[in-house]
Amino acid sequence: MAKTDLLTTDAIKISDSEWEVMRVLWTLGEADAQQIADVLGQRMDWKLATVKTLLGRLVKKAAVRTEPSGKKYIYFPQVGEEETLQSATENLFSRICAKKVGSAITDLVTEAQLTATDIAMIQLALAKKTPVAEIQCNCIPGQCECREHQK
Known part of the structure; x- marks a missing residue:
């Protein structure tokens, strides 16, 4: 196939x-x-x-x-590896506080063995990103330690 x-x-x-x-x-x-x-x-x-x-x-x-x-x-x-990996990644990030996605990605990069090509690819992807001023928490109250949930 x-x-x-x-x-x-x-x-x-x-x-x-x-x-x-x-x-x-x-x-x-x-x-x-x-x-x-x-x-x-x-x-x-x-x-x-x-x-x-x-x-x-x-x-x-x-x-x-x-x-x-x-x-x-x-x-x-019947499903491709890349598409399945993409789905798993989206599923993982949908389960954690939006404010913690950056640190999760940092942890992944820190823990992974990477080639020079991998690092260049990551750097290129980051160079294309436009930072946002603030990330809104997507947690339910009590799920995280965000200021907006500490009432």
């Missing part, structure tokens, strides 16, 4: 374990459950039954599609 044939959606939410299965499918392009279990068995110590359960969930979420091949199924990613 060509990369351009993948569905793009931000509605699909996948668990950490499902991410591991998707990483294998994004790398291989297609695989049967045993191939995925072989790859993840080395890293995650998962059995075939675990992989099949996760694949079933991903099929129900329309993140993966299947095609029969003899007595087994071949699994194909």
Whole structure:
């Protein structure tokens, strides 16, 4: 399946374990459950039954599609890695105080191993940003320590 044939959606939410299965499918392009279990068995110590359960969930979420091949199924990613990562990032930032997004990004950059190309890309993105005077808190009262919620 060509990369351009993948569905793009931000509605699909996948668990950490499902991410591991998707990483294998994004790398291989297609695989049967045993191939995925072989790859993840080395890293995650998962059995075939675990992989099949996760694949079933991903099929129900329309993140993966299947095609029969003899007595087994071949699994194909239906969502792209970049789009899924974008959705996960948006989901993460929607769950924290808007005033803390900058420090969260700083923490990510500080903790990540980055190449010179990565750093240049980040610097270029920052150079294109126009700062705002103030960020409005998006928390419910009691969720954060913003002045506007300390009443």
